Amino acid sequence: QVHSHLKQKRFQKFAQDNGCLPPHYKRPKLRDGGRARIFYDIVTAERHGKDILDDIIVKRFRSEAHTFMGYAFVGNDMIISTEDPRNIQAILATKFKDFETGELRAKQFGIVFGKSIFTSDGPFWEHSRALFRPQFTRDNINDLGATEKSVVMLFKALPLKEDGWTDEVDLMPLFFRFTMDTAVEFLFGATLDSQLESIPAHLRDTSDRDLEFTARTGSDDSMPFADAMTSAQEALSYRIRMQGLYWLINTPHQHRAIRSIRAFIDPFVQSAITSRSSSKPATITSSSNPEKERYNLLHTLANDIDNPSELRDQLLALLTAGRDTTASLLSWLFILLSQHPHTLSTLRAEILTAFPNKDDIIFSSLKSCRYLQHVLSETLRLFPVVPLNNRRAAVDTTLPVGGGPDGAAPIAIPKGTSVNYSVYSMHRRTDLWGADAEDFRPERWEGRKSDWSFLPFNGGPRICLGQQYALTEAGYLVVRLLQRFDRVESVGEVVHWRRTRKGLGLTMNPRDGVRVRLRRAG
Numbered sequence: 258q259v260h261s262h263l264k265q266k267r268f269q270k271f272a273q274d275n276g277c278l279p280p281h282y283k284r285p286k287l288r289d290g291g292r293a294r295i296f297y298d299i300v301t302a303e304r305h306g307k308d309i310l311d312d313i314i315v316k317r318f319r320s321e322a323h324t325f326m327g328y329a330f331v332g333n334d335m336i337i338s339t340e341d342p343r344n345i346q347a348i349l350a351t352k353f354k355d356f357e358t359g360e361l362r363a364k365q366f367g368i369v370f371g372k373s374i375f376t377s378d379g380p381f382w383e384h385s386r387a388l389f390r391p392q393f394t395r396d397n398i399n400d401l402g403a404t405e406k407s408v409v410m411l412f413k414a415l416p417l418k419e420d421g422w423t424d425e426v427d428l429m430p431l432f433f434r435f436t437m438d439t440a441v442e443f444l445f446g447a448t449l450d451s452q453l454e455s456i457p458a459h460l461r462d463t464s465d466r467d468l469e470f471t472a473r474t475g476s477d478d479s480m481p482f483a484d485a486m487t488s489a490q491e492a493l494s495y496r497i498r499m500q501g502l503y504w505l506i507n508t509p510h511q512h513r514a515i516r517s518i519r520a521f522i523d524p525f526v527q528s529a530i531t532s533r534s535s536s537k538p539a540t541i542t543s544s545s546n547p548e549k550e551r552y553n554l555l556h557t558l559a560n561d562i563d564n565p566s567e568l569r570d571q572l573l574a575l576l577t578a579g580r581d582t583t584a585s586l587l588s589w590l591f592i593l594l595s596q597h598p599h600t601l602s603t604l605r606a607e608i609l610t611a612f613p614n615k616d617d618i619i620f621s622s623l624k625s626c627r628y629l630q631h632v633l634s635e636t637l638r639l640f641p642v643v644p645l646n647n648r649r650a651a652v653d654t655t656l657p658v659g660g661g662p663d664g665a666a667p668i669a670i671p672k673g674t675s676v677n678y679s680v681y682s683m684h685r686r687t688d689l690w691g692a693d694a695e696d697f698r699p700e701r702w703e704g705r706k707s708d709w710s711f712l713p714f715n716g717g718p719r720i721c722l723g724q725q726y727a728l729t730e731a732g733y734l735v736v737r738l739l740q741r742f743d744r745v746e747s748v749g750e751v752v753h754w755r756r757t758r759k760g761l762g763l764t765m766n767p768r769d770g771v772r773v774r775l776r777r778a779g
């Protein structure tokens with residue numbers, strides 16, 4: 258008691274010395290259900306046909322403040338929520354040392370991702386980052402031979418009818434297979450060809466290796482990898498919403514999904530372990546030029562990490578980051594293009610001028626195709642694939658704004674406080690983005706300087722390691738698809754893109770897929 262009183266006194270003095278004022282706090286009305294109501298709404302949003310982001314989180318920011326305070330459902334832990342770029346910059350960069358991903362995240366995510374770069378802080382995180390970083394050099398990113406091969410497979414999965422249109426197709430699973438295949442090649446130097454599953458049998462080459470892929474995933478109680486990932490991530494999304502009660506989300510189905518994911522990743526772990534003892538060189542052959550060698554991440558990891566389960570966790574974390582994020586970006590982008598034909602034709606015209614041949618598509622030429630970059634940025638603004646995130650205060654600290662009646666004063670954050678930040682709602686603030694913040698308008702990016710109000714890849718020392726790789730892969734595929742197709746038409750019951758249901762796992766994707774048909778150009 259005495260100890261906690263003294264602690265409180267010390268914290269009050271700390272707040273005063275730093276000119277802090279209390280953040281906005283609206284006590285939830287008991288007659289509306291109090292704190293339990295907010296918790297219940299978040300956990301049951303989808304079941305009640307609500308969009309957790311638009312109908313709950315953004316709404317709360319708009320009706321309360323850009324930074325506000327609340328309490329966890331259980332206990333008296335304070336939670337700060339913010340959509341203020343100055344606070345987010347402090348959390349991720351200027352006060353990086355004062356914040357950590359924290360123990361709760363490690364426990365919530367750990368069931369799937371164990372101990373990996375995403376669930377660690379301090380020396381373990383620093384060391385993981387140092388191991389992964391050499392993988393993401395410009396040279397490696399430009400090794401696009403395997404990407405082109407995956408594009409060709411994706412084209413085969415989009416056969417044309419006599420009228421020059423494809424059948425009605427859901428592009429989302431094709432994008433997930435595309436990024437899975439390219440990520441496996443890029444990260445592990447192995448061929449997976451999961452796209453074979455979506456290619457009609459009569460269009461497969463005899464050289465295509467479908468049996469090997471089936472063997473990788475086909476144990477008795479195993480689920481297909483894609484389904485297992487969806488299930489496991491959906492469970493993770495609920496573990497996050499349940500805050501400290503995350504452990505309640507723990508079902509046999511979830512464990513079956515996790516077993517299947519591990520069964521899938523284990524051959525890569527084995528191959529890494531084998532390469533440890535072999536005299537194999539610490540490089541692998543480039544996918545576009547057999548004369549060139551590149552960094553062998555698998556070999557490096559295997560030599561650094563003794564424990565096979567830790568090795569598996571790190572590989573799985575990387576593969577998930579490589580697969581889900583870019584596939585979600587591509588899915589949202591094609592939903593938007595299908596409902597903005599004018600943007601589609603402008604983009605296509607730019608692409609045809611900038612990339613007369615497929616060999617011209619490399620990191621630098623993609624970067625200089627301005628309209629393409631604007632379309633990618635505008636998609637990530639409206640649908641950042643990591644829409645919500647959080648950190649925990651590792652020490653007593655402050656954030657620069659959010660305190661006092663006008664929110665202009667700093668706020669004091671006691672050690673242990675969770676700070677949630679929503680780039681999704683920050684990206685839709687009219688005071689930052691203009692009255693048309695809710696519209697899809699790639700032109701808004703012309704001449705706009707990048708700052709902390711746009712943060713799809715995070716910032717500071719933990720900025721996404723795969724950012725340039727992801728933008729290159731996504732850009733490459735968009736270019737190749739629009740070289741080949743000139744119309745993208747939504748099919749089925751067309752839902753306006755603003756009301757597209759969202760699937761939330763670790764990343765956010767269009768829950769009902771991307772149902773379109775495409776017309777072969779010229």
Ligand code: HEM
Nearest residue numbers: 386578579582583586642643713714715719721722723727
């Ligand atoms: C559109 C694509 C992508 C987006 C929007 C994205 C976004 C993000 C975000 C927001 C984080 C920060 C997570 C956090 O600290 O809480 C992150 C971290 C990370 N990303 Fe990405 N990512 C993308 C693609 C990729 C790809 C393709 C890879 C790898 C192949 C990758 C690898 C990583 C890694 C390793 C980290 C952890 C960095 C660290 O903690 O130091 N990302 N990404």
